[in-house]
Amino acid sequence: MRRSLAILSLILSLAVPIAAPARESLTIGLSQYPVTLNPLIESMLAKTYVLAFVHRPITAYDPSWTLVCLLCETLPTLENGLARIETLPGGKKGIAVTYALKADARWGDGTPVSSADVAFTWTVGRHPRSGVSNSELFNRITRVEILDARRFTLHFDRVTFDYNAINDLRLLPAHIERPRFEAAPESYRTQTAYEQDSTNPGLYNGPYRIAGLERGSHILLVRNPHWSGPRPGFDRIQIRTIENSAAMEAHLLSGGVDMIAGELGLPLEQALALEKRQGSRFTFITRPGLVYEHLDVNLSSPILADRRVRRALLAALDRDGLTRQLFDGRQPVAATMVPQLDWVFAEDVPAAKYDPAAASALLDEAGWRSGPGGIRVNAQGDKLALELLTTAGNRSRELVAQVIQAQWRKVGIDLKLRTEPPRVMFGDTVSQRKFPHLAMFAWYSAPESVPRSTLHSTLIPTAANNWAGQNYPGYASPKMDALLDAIEIETDRPRRKALWRDLQRLYAEDLPALPLYFRADPFILPKGMSGLSPTGHQDPSPYWVEQWRWD
Template identity: 70%
Template sequence: MAKVETLAGGKRGIAATYTLRADARWADGKPVTSDDVVFSWEVGRHPQSGVAAAELFRRITRVEVKDARTFTLHVDKLTFDYNAINDLRLLPAHIEGPRFKSAPAEYRNRTAYDQDSTNPGLYNGPYRITSVVQGSHVVLEPNAHWGGAKPAFRRIVVKAIENTASLEANLLSGGIDMIAGELGLPLEQSLAFEKRHGARFAVITKPSLTYEHLDINLGSPILAVPEIRRALLLGLDRETISRQLFEGRQIVAESLVPPLDWVFAADLPKATFDPARAAVLLDQAGWKPGPGGIRVNAKGERLSLELVTTAGNRSRELVAQVMQSQWKKIGVELRLKTEPPRVLFGDTVTRRKFPHMALFAWYSAPESVPRSMLHSSMIPNGANNWSGQNYTGYASPAMDRLIDAVEVEPDKDKRRLLWREIQALYAADLPALPLFFRSDSFILPKGLKGLEPTGHQDPSPYWVENWRWE
């Protein structure tokens, strides 16, 4: 149940009432209650918690507890998706409460999920974690207190394999049974795998909303210049990269909104490969051809940039090498660096330590408002304990206004127009360089049924209770 509320100054908010399932229990047998909702909200809104989706929690001004299972969220803004609270992931107050209250600023580094991972009271889904071997694997076993459909498998082992060559080798040797598409083999590797082993495995390849791109550190004096960012994009032949590496199955991106989304603006101009125009822009920005074909500025400094991406991902490594070659032709030197994902996403990107560019992907959902990625209030820094995902440091009053407006516009036609402006401004400002929207390949044993690739940020294992063996 939801009711519009009039707030101070005539603003409109919303009071949305929810009721937890009567059979919702943590795996230690304790019920999931409204107290868990209140606690999760308190953690999320704390200025030192460092949660990525901090804005969601800040907008909830009050959690009104009706009873042990019923609660009302009072939100300070009436948004078009007011009833979507998928990012309000509940924490068990009876376990995490003492840890958080004793040291809020340190909580993100000392949660029970990190330090007591096999505690059954941390989980309320169909499975719970029963064993963790650092750097090797995690074991999941059924939650005896799960009230939904009974899961079919007595045990699921999730293995940590950091490079895609080893991932494929483990599948063929029987070390693992399947590779999920969300973080599995890159497309060109899975296509080759299907040709060789398609009779043995079921391979499902599906277009997704996953946005492969280059985040730009706009604090770099070189990349703060819009003309240079435009030249870099025009100097990339993304169509050829898609065709040669991915059999044309990676859709070239023009902004962060995928063509599969109903708000995609198909009429906006495309940034097609134009190295001649890229050279003109670099000339105008003061970077002239220099020794060895690399451009230099008036001080004699080389136009040299560093790109960091995930180690062990063959697809990204190939794309980065092609970009290095293509940019060299317009006089830009690109230095390549790889880091393990736990380092890249645990420190380098989240704390904005990359000097120039970071190559990675965003998982998205249909009509997902990019506040966390593009709003100026979402730039991570020490003061907000590195919360927010605006890793580029993009600060545009015009973009802020559009994001604020699209969130509260209930009319779909008007909202589509605002989305068009967001895409146009993104393509003009280029806080990031768009590359592709990925197609993901799921490689499954023939007998596994019930796994449905989603194509968006909610991964297929969310519905693991539907998996069956036939």
Template identity: 55%
Template sequence: MIAKNYVLGFARRPLTAYGADWRLTCLTCETLPSIENGLAVLETTPEGKPGIRVTYRLREGLRWGDGTPVSAEDLRFAWEAGRDPATGFGPAEFYRSAYELIVVDQRTVTLRLDRVTFEYASMADFQPLPAHIERARWEADPRSYRTRTAYDTETTNPALWNGPYRITAVQPGSSVTLERNPAWNGTAPGFRRITIRAVENTPALEAQLLAGQVDMVAGELGLPLEQAIALERRAGTRFRFHYHPGLIYEHLELRHDHPALGDIRVRQALLLATDRAQISERLFAGRQPVAHSAVNPLDAMFDPEVRQWPFDLARARALLDDAGWTPGPDGIRRNAAGERLSLEFMTTAGNRAREQVQQVLQGMWRAAGVETRIRNEPPRVFFAETLSRRRFQGLAMFAWISAPESVPRTTLHSDEIPREDRNWSGQNYGGYRNAEMDVLTHTLPEELDATRRREMWRRLQAIYAEELPSIPLWFRADAHVWPTWLDGVRPTGHLNVSTLWAEEWRAR
């Protein structure tokens, strides 16, 4: 998913994004709506609820790569496709809330939202889609649109791209080539062509960098931190290294309908048996702080008093005893029916750091009497199929990336559990359910007062730290490796990738 966003940042642009300064800005719109400038107006919905209407005007001169103007009809199509549950768009909360889109003129739309939220001006990933290319495909069969879209079947069609670059070649599993988009009317890009290579094995990625086969390694999804640190010691003068902390949360997703993991005592025992501080120190030179909830200390809404779970093997064993899992003759615990406490453990194959962490966790948990069976998959399979369709059976290690003060409804609300009848939209892959968390993740965005919102955030973090819908590991720092001749790359440290400003990249 990060790779997809990274590539699309060169070639496609949303309405709004958070910049490197963590402030919301317009990308394809002219002005951010606000109550003060009149582009946001409080109103009552047809159902009598508090609502808001926000108006966006597209920048003048925006064109798709075939010269067709980017218009309000492209926003209307994106909204209609997103609103249809059969389409199966990922985070569907926005499309449920935006109950009406009004085309004001060729470049202007007004969205009516059935909720007043503190982030009403942020359109997240909502962006124009080329209606003249995509609408007929969607209308033919919304349910199969995700596999029939021209973005998959005609990726090099210039009409799909409205950014400073357009995709001109794709070698599946190998590379994507981008070239300047002649229809782009913004700042002229500094490079005629950029090729992005997909290297799923991080040692091979380092070897290609040293051999000059690649010029830079993107921090958003490149070398693990400890590998970059070691490389800097050996070859620091050849490259520029930048370590950027951010809102990147490494964790263990859990199947809550698993007979063992559905027990809060087992989840707490796994966390107590995990010496995260030692792992961070030994593998990451202490640069990745231990996470105590899903909220990063860099975020303004982080609660420094949130409950912490320090490493305590004795307490972990006691919790497992209390949960009815007693040690067997080989040290692996069993329940009253004689079933072993054995968990499948998955992550992205080829990521050396994660595979090292897996081995360490496997040993730590075995000391508590928990057996793990490692089964990894290539990222394209792991994310596109196994997670999104909830096919993993126990534990899955990966990272979430968020924007500043991003309410985690899509990962924690029970209505976001992917289901076949919704074409697997939603990102609550573990199937976590908690009525109070549902209320918090739904109502927290509606609180406009930051002080009251902070108290709600405190409660959300308290529930998370107690119930452990996922097992928090640490907050990642991205390692960016650039050639000495490159300027203009601005890491953000959050969900919106640096390539959204790729037209600013320059050679010295």
């Protein structure tokens, strides 16, 4: 503890105090740096957060969890006639959904955002070697019908309950990206202009554009002169990456950053302690949300492929005690990946209870008997040794990992802890399934977000599909696939909720990931700043940055 305090004191002494933040600028602390800035490649939250200032999706969920248009004029519905059921060859039902892009939408170089961008983005998204992180939406669109420069109809191969939510169709500027993609689709993820020409104004269509960056350090945003929406309140915004949470706090107190992003900032317990000491200096906002902290399990491991072992690991964890002691009970224990705040949450699927005796019995049954030094061994004499990977610099996760290590040691499991910088962990290790056993991180989701990309067997990342998909555990269950398929096309809410219940029960039985808790994210803002509304889901607060103001 003395060493940690000394390091924090040194950081504070080296930080150069600056004057109160000027009205024309804002500096934001973020705990991770994006692996890429391409809207379709990788699923890292740091990228989503940064792009929210500079790039608008066609649709998104707002802070009240309502689906709204951001780049379109009117949200299509069956009721307003902009969506219509159509019969596909063979008699199957599909749906045609028509959107109109905002007439004044422009890329940062003045080029209009057009239907041609939609068609090109669809081409990239459905290409089997493009390396996009989530190709499911693009594969369901059988045809993009261009009606004119701004209006287009998407023809889907099925009717889903969320037919008009195309949040994942994040447009690429065809006039810049098309030559790079067509030259070599399989190399597009590294040849994209977002990677090689990141400050090109034509890549961005939001209220800001990226004017400068230093990889791993910071990104500078300036106003986009071709933005036609409300004028943003700051001439420039700097997003600074500070991966160590103690250093993040020190930079806030010294004036190195004006605010800390709630989406990727301080852990809750650190923010609560800071609020007690500095509550008069800053505005603290904490909103519970759809943020699922968990342990992804690599099911390719012979040890973890045994469901009895996975159930034992969960039974050996005192998650109630962990959240009570570390987070003041403000982060509820997760039964599955569906949070209590979501209307499809199944109350009769209880969270697994802390039961070391049951954990020991399951490990005995799986062939792991007590061995020398209390560590379990199998019949061949191999130790029950696992590795847990998580993000470096996140004090909360490091504490949780130490608790897990100690609790599993009590039932005879030898757990090695390892950390990696987020840009390495998410850019390569997790996305290419290189972690040997367990990886601790969080998934953000939208309201009633069907977890197809993380659970469907067709979305396991492999070299063959250029590491597309987010099913990092490698979970393949025909029952789960069938439930995911059924939920998406069930438009009757009571019947859909019943399917969701079945899905949660199966998840709790199979444990493709080990649920920990649902996070409540703390936003720390400068006094006098207004207009920021935490969303509590995967569409981050900067989608409405033009509402941020100094009072």
